[in-house]
Amino acid sequence: TLSYQQHAYSAAAQKSLSRKPALFINGEWVASSHGELIDVEDPSSGKVVSQIVDASVADTDRAVAAARAAFDDGRWSGLPPIAREKIMLRLADLIEAHAEEFAELEAIDNGKPKTMAGAIDVPGAVSHIRYMAGFAAKVGGETTPPYTLPAGAFFTYTVKEPVGVCAQIVPWNFPLLMACLKVGPALAAGCTIILKPAEQTSLTALRLADLIAEAGIPAGVVNVITGYGHVSGDRLVKHPDVDKVAFTGSTEIGKLINKNATDTLKHVTLELGGKSPVVVMPDVDVAEAAPGAAGAIFFNSGQVCVAGSRLYAHRSVFDQVVEGIANTASFWAPRPSLDPAAHMGPLVSQEQFDRVMGYIEAGKRDGASVAMGGDAPSADGYYVNPTMLVNVNPQMSVVREEIFGPVVVAQRFDDLDEVVKEANNTQFGLAASVWTKDASTLHKLASRIKAGTVWANCHAMIDVALPFGGYKESGVGREQGRAGIEAYLETKSVIMKL
Ligand code: NAD
DSSP states (O other), X not given: OOOOOOOOOOHHHHHHHTSXXXXXXXXXXXXXXXXXXXXXXXTTTTXXXXXXXXXXXXXXXXXXXXXXXXXXXXXXXXXXXXXXXXXXXXXXXXXXXXXXXXXXXXXXXXXOOHHHIIIIIHXXXXXXXXXXXXXXXXXXXXXXXXXXXXXXXXXXXXEEEEOOEEEEEOOSXXXXXXXXXXXXXXXXHTOEEEEEOOTTOOHHHHHHHHHXXXXXXXXTXXXXXXXXXXXXXXXXXXXXXXXXXXXXXXXXXXXXXXXXXXXXXXXXXXXXXXXXXXXXXXXXXXXXXXXXXXXXXXXXXXXXXXXXXXXXXETTTHHHHHHHHHTTHHHHXXXXXXXXXXXXXXXXXXXXXXXXXXXXXXXXXXTOEEEEOOSOOXXXXXXXXXXXXXXXXXTSHHHHSOOOSSEEEEEXXXXXXHHHHHXXXXXXXXXXXXXXXXXXXXXXXXXXXXXXXXXXXXXXXXXXXXXXXXXXXXEESOBXXXXXXXXXXEEEEEEEEO
């Protein structure tokens, strides 16, 4: 049994935890129509530390009405782009000024180490807003010469216009970062927003709403509603006044959302699950590649859409790589999120804990051997030890399905064709990493692996300037970069007879 020292919450965090549960609609904090609440847990202790509103269908309609009115009267899209840019930069500065508080809230709410949230989530959130702010004035149409019409007799051009009212539904693994990744391009494009954070992790989105108001974003432009996906999320997806849905979450819910958005033919972007391969070639320096492969799966307790959950190491280095990963066990040993020594925290919830342990047990039952971890420390909270399974085959559920926990399955390969075939033997296509010093091998693999992102000699290096999204059942559309803002714009053609 591990006895973890519990760490005290700061005064700023206490303030957020004790705020009156409310929804942020039309620039105001409002109570829900029915008074239902959802408990907020600290996954490091399993204790209930706060409560949030479970938004009803009526609450959701109210938020959509606010966003619709704010879009239709042009209070945001009608501003000079420089004004939108300035306000967004102010928002980024405000988030940065509260970085410490956001990192702690995220740690309390999600269970990720505060040090990780401070190093990755919060700076990532800030750079998403900053980078996208620059697009406010820099996306526009073209004067396109016509093809069949006589050029001198017609004047033809295109304009870019905001898509309209956007429902943005985000998951619990990177709550603030995902919220800012969604809100940034929509604001830059001139859209209005209803943001729905995950029911497990809404605290930072609520705090973000305070700063959205403080930054000077007009009332109704960004509305934040908390609640369950099958109630408020579902209503957003089906609401006739919502023009676009941007969703990050599981492939299962992504498919449902895609279906549900069809009746009103909304624009839909989906960032879904993955089972990303990590390919280790024989020429690597194992002392570098093994810790890299460990980080690819154990970062954020494996609750990462791009987690490197399938390891393929060349037969000549397989044993060394497996040993090198197993040697990182104490580094990645789970600890409470506010412990400064923590590199990995607990999983987000009991549900996620049961799901991950269920997969580990299924793997063992199917004949896999445990090369590392395979169990959970006995402690309050949802801790799972970093786990590696070997002697697996492509039919096992641990190899096929997204576990979304600190569990990697390791397999050997002999040649490039074989590893390409296995890497692509999945319903997913979100990401992959390739570890080699041979540039030619690297480019061959980069071109043959079907995934939205391929890393070389690193993993999960996300940069807002680079488009991100999935092949196959890992998603539809791209976020980040120019592609990210384009997803929030309509193109209008104007054809004028002179
Ligand atoms: P989830 O799909 O259950 O929930 C995600 C969000 O969708 C939550 O806000 C939830 O309330 C909402 N939701 C649930 N049912 C809904 C419905 N019927 N209609 C509308 N909204 C609904 O996923 P999760 O358990 O929160 O997150 C884990 C999963 O998300 C993993 O499978 C992971 O791969 C995926 N994920 C993908 C990415 C990516 O960028 N591709 C990023 C993070 C997580």
